[in-house]
Amino acid sequence: MLGLFVQVLVLMVYALFVLETEMLSSAFISDQLRDSLVHLLGGSVRGLPDGTEVVVSLPGAFLASLLVSLLLNGLNWGANRLRSLGRRQELSHIVLLNALWTLPIFVWIGMWLSRSVSTSFAIFTAGVVNIVLAITLAGWGKVLLLPNEAVQIEVDTSPERKRRDWKFLLLAMSLFTVTFVWMNWALWYNVRIPHGDSVMYEEHLWNLTHGKGFRSYLDQGLFLGEHIQVIHVLLVPLHWLWPSHLLLELAETVALALGAVPTYLIARRRSGSSHVALLIACAYLLYFPVHYLDISIDLKTFRPISFGVPLMLWAINAMEQKHWKQMVTAFVLALACKEDYAIVIAPMGVWCIWNEWTNSRKRGTSIDRKTLAIGATTAVVSTAYLLFVVKLAIPWFRDGETVHYARYFEAFGETPTEIVLTMITNPQLLFMELVTVGAVIYFLRLIVPLGMPIRGWSQLLVGAPVFILLCLNNLAMQPPGPYHHFHAPLVPILVWAKCVVIGSAIESASAMNRRAVWIFSCAFSTSLLFSFSPLSIQFWDPGQEMYWRNQYVQDERARQFRKVLEKLPQSARIASTDYVHSYLTHYERSYDYSKYPRAVADYEDKVPDDTDYIVIDRRHKYSRGEYDDLDLIRELQREPEKWDLLPDETHGYFAILKRRKPAGE
Structure with a gap:
C-alpha cells in the first residue's frame, strides 16, 4: 500500500504543477488540450492581468492519479503472470518497483519548489519537465517488458x-x-x-x-x-x-x-x-x-x-x-x-x-x-x-x-579564423557561451x-x-x-x-x-x-501545429494552388514566395520572391529583370497579413505600368502578377 500511495501522491503533485502552469504544460500538450483536461478533472482556468493563465482548482487529480497507478500496476502484474520464466513477482514487489521509478519526478518536484534559487535553475527545471517523465515512463516500460529480472536468460544463437x-x-x-x-x-x-x-x-x-x-x-x-x-x-x-x-x-x-x-x-x-x-x-x-x-x-x-x-x-x-x-x-x-x-x-x-x-x-x-x-x-x-x-x-x-555559416557563431567573430582565435584567446567568453x-x-x-x-x-x-x-x-x-x-x-x-x-x-x-x-x-x-x-x-493533439489533420490532410489552400499551376506556361521565368516556390523549379527559371537580396537580382530589393510571372501565397502562416492589400505589393507600387494583376480564381489564397510585354512584341 505504501508503494501505491507514493505513486499516486507523486503523480498527483506532478500533474497539478504541470497543468497549473502554461509554460510547463506546453512542453507536453497544446493549450486547447490542457483546457480540456482541466475541465475533465473538474478544474477551471483563470486568466491573469499579465496574459498568462493559471488553474484555480483540480479536484479530480487524485482520482486520475489513482486510476493511472492501478492500471499501470495491474498491467505489469498481468504481464508478469503471462510471461514469467520462473518465479512470479508478487504484486507488492511490482508496485514497489513502479513507485521507485517515480523518483525522477519526485526529484523534479523538489527542484520546482526550489526554483526561486536562481533564474537559471528555474529555466533548467522547466526545461527538463518532460525529460523526467520520459525516464519514469521508460522505467515503467522496463518493468512491463521484463517479467522477472532475477531469471537468468540464455543467449539463443540458433x-x-x-x-x-x-x-x-x-x-x-x-x-x-x-x-x-x-x-x-x-x-x-x-x-x-x-x-x-x-x-x-x-x-x-x-x-x-x-x-x-x-x-x-x-x-x-x-x-x-x-x-x-x-x-x-x-x-x-x-x-x-x-x-x-x-x-x-x-x-x-x-x-x-x-x-x-x-x-x-x-x-x-x-x-x-x-x-x-x-x-x-x-x-x-x-x-x-x-x-x-x-x-x-x-x-x-x-x-x-x-x-x-x-x-x-x-x-x-x-x-x-x-x-x-x-x-x-x-x-x-x-x-x-x-x-x-x-x-x-x-x-x-x-x-x-x-x-x-x-x-x-x-x-x-x-x-x-x-x-x-x-x-x-x-x-x-x-x-x-x-x-x-x-x-x-x-x-x-x-x-x-567567407563561408555563410560563420554568422552562426557571431559572438566570436565574422570569419572562421577570427572565430577560432577568439575562442582560443578569450576562454571566458567561450565558457560563458558553452x-x-x-x-x-x-x-x-x-x-x-x-x-x-x-x-x-x-x-x-x-x-x-x-x-x-x-x-x-x-x-x-x-x-x-x-x-x-x-x-x-x-x-x-x-x-x-x-x-x-x-x-x-x-x-x-x-x-x-x-x-x-x-x-x-x-x-x-x-x-x-x-x-x-x-x-x-x-x-x-488537435491544438498542436503538427496535428495530423493540420499537416498531412490536403486543405483548401493546396486545392486552390492547382489553379495557379494551370496559368503558368512551362517556358516562364517565375518569382514566387516560399512553399509555392517548391513546385516551380522545373520551369525555365524559378526565383525567390522575398525581401532577401539575391545575386540573380543584383542584390537589390526587386525580382530579376527577366521575370515573367510573380506568384504570391497569401494564406500560408508566414504570408498571412503581409499581402492582404494587393495594392501594396512591391511591383504594383513601384512599377505599375509593367505588371498586371491577373483575375483571382483562388478565392484569395494566391495572387498572380504577369509582366506586360513591351509594345511591338
Whole structure:
C-alpha cells in the first residue's frame, strides 16, 4: 500500500504543477488540450492581468492519479503472470518497483519548489519537465517488458532465432519507411514543404541535367559556394526516370531506415545476441533525433546530410572489424554528404590509435602498426579536408567571401579564423557561451533517448567537438535540442556508444537483455513525448501545429494552388514566395520572391529583370497579413505600368502578377 500511495501522491503533485502552469504544460500538450483536461478533472482556468493563465482548482487529480497507478500496476502484474520464466513477482514487489521509478519526478518536484534559487535553475527545471517523465515512463516500460529480472536468460544463437529477428527488423524498417514516406509526401501534396534547404536540392538535379549547372537560383552561384555537398548527385540516374522531389524524400527515408542494419550488426557482434541487437536496432528507429533528420522542426524534409548517418554507421561497423577499405569508402561518401562529418571522422582516427594502444596493453601483445597508421592518416586527412573546404573551396565558389555559416557563431567573430582565435584567446567568453542551461538540456535530449550510455565515454568523446559547435551555434539552439539537421554527425556516434554499452555487459546475458530493454524503453518514451510521428502525443493533439489533420490532410489552400499551376506556361521565368516556390523549379527559371537580396537580382530589393510571372501565397502562416492589400505589393507600387494583376480564381489564397510585354512584341 505504501508503494501505491507514493505513486499516486507523486503523480498527483506532478500533474497539478504541470497543468497549473502554461509554460510547463506546453512542453507536453497544446493549450486547447490542457483546457480540456482541466475541465475533465473538474478544474477551471483563470486568466491573469499579465496574459498568462493559471488553474484555480483540480479536484479530480487524485482520482486520475489513482486510476493511472492501478492500471499501470495491474498491467505489469498481468504481464508478469503471462510471461514469467520462473518465479512470479508478487504484486507488492511490482508496485514497489513502479513507485521507485517515480523518483525522477519526485526529484523534479523538489527542484520546482526550489526554483526561486536562481533564474537559471528555474529555466533548467522547466526545461527538463518532460525529460523526467520520459525516464519514469521508460522505467515503467522496463518493468512491463521484463517479467522477472532475477531469471537468468540464455543467449539463443540458433539460426532460426537469427532469421526471426532479421524478419522483425525488416518489418520495423518497413514500418518506419512507410510512415515517414507518407508524412513527407503528404506535406508535399499539401504545399507545406519549403524550397530553401529542402526542395532546392531537387532543383540542383533538375538544373544539372538541363544544362543550368549544379545550383538553385537561391544561390549566388553554384551550390558549392554554400557546402561541398554532392551526395544527392548519385540520384541523377533515378531522377532521369522520375524527375520529382518525391524521389528525394523516398531516398532519404529509406537511407535513414537502413541505418538500423549496421546498428544491428554492431550490437549483435558486441552482445552475441540477435535479440539484444534487434532491440537496439529498433531503438535506433525510435530515436527521435533521427525523426527530425527526416522532417525538421521547420518542416524542411530533405537534407543530404541525413545520408551520412547510415554511411557513418557502416564505417563504424567496418572499423571495428578492421575492414579498412570499406571504412574509407564509407568515410568518403559521408564527406560528400556534408563537410561537417570531418569533425567526427578526425576524432575517430584518434580513437583508433587510442583503442589499439589500450587493447594491446590489455592483451600483452605488440601494437598493430597498420591500425595506428590508418588512424593517424584518417585524423590528418579529414582535418586537412575540413580546412581546405572552409578556407579555400567554399570561398572560391563565393568569389572570395567567407563561408555563410560563420554568422552562426557571431559572438566570436565574422570569419572562421577570427572565430577560432577568439575562442582560443578569450576562454571566458567561450565558457560563458558553452556552459549554459540550453547546452545541458540539449545534451540530455540527445542521450536520455539512448538510455544515457555514459559507459561508452570514449565514443562520446569522439562526438564532443560536434556537440561543442552545436552549443555555440545560435540557430541550432533555437530551441535547444536535436530538432534541425545540425546534429546529424552526432547520431551515429551516439548510436555507437549505445552499442558499446550493451557489449560491456559481459557478466551475463540477462544483464545485456536488461540494458537493451532499458534503451528500447527510453527510445519509446522519448518518442512519445518529443517526436512528431504517429507514436507521439503532438501528432494526435488537435491544438498542436503538427496535428495530423493540420499537416498531412490536403486543405483548401493546396486545392486552390492547382489553379495557379494551370496559368503558368512551362517556358516562364517565375518569382514566387516560399512553399509555392517548391513546385516551380522545373520551369525555365524559378526565383525567390522575398525581401532577401539575391545575386540573380543584383542584390537589390526587386525580382530579376527577366521575370515573367510573380506568384504570391497569401494564406500560408508566414504570408498571412503581409499581402492582404494587393495594392501594396512591391511591383504594383513601384512599377505599375509593367505588371498586371491577373483575375483571382483562388478565392484569395494566391495572387498572380504577369509582366506586360513591351509594345511591338
